[in-house]
Amino acid sequence: MEYEFRRNTLTGTLVANFSMDHEIMGLWxxxxxxxxxxxxxxxxxxxxLLQQSAISDKRFVGKAISIELDSEQVRVFANVLEMGDEVELDESMSFYNGESEAFCGLEDFAAALDSWQAFIKDSR
Structure with a gap:
């Protein structure tokens, strides 16, 4: 999983670009x-706590995007996915959900989180 963090120099807004299939992580x-x-x-x-096996999982619910962590992986997903509305597609079509849901390893997420924190600290 590749990512890049930057701040828009004109507006001061944060930008997080993640590799394909992980786009929602940047939004999160x-x-x-x-x-x-x-x-x-x-x-x-x-x-x-997860690495020490003190807990088995944890969910952080956001306004539009939530995150679930367990001892092995992290799931970032749009809250709308949890509403249960199934969309039926023609057999020849498939649903791309890279912008709605992504998974990565716990260590990879921890590294991205550390990088984000350092970026925020350095960009102020």
């Missing part, structure tokens, strides 16, 4: 996490 970092150091610390504490 910008729209849900942003510069919230308290949430970042909660996530880091959760990762530590």
């Amino acid at each position: 970092f910008v729209d849900e996490l942003g510069e919230d150091s308290q949430l970042c610390q909660q996530l880091q504490n959760t990762i530590l």
Whole structure:
């Protein structure tokens, strides 16, 4: 999973670009996490507890995008996916959900979270 963090020099807004199939993670970092150091610390504490097997999983529900963590992987998903409305497609079509849901390893997510925190600190 590749990613790049930057700040728009004209507007000051945050930008997080993630590799294909992980696009929603960029939206989550910008729209849900942003510069919230308290949430970042909660996530880091959760990762530590998962790695120590003190908890088995944890969900953080956001306004539009949520995140689930367990001892092996992280799932970032649009809240609309949890509403249960199934969309039926023609047999010749498939549903691309890379912008609605993504998975990555817990260590990869922890590294991205650390990078985000360092980026926020350095870009102020």
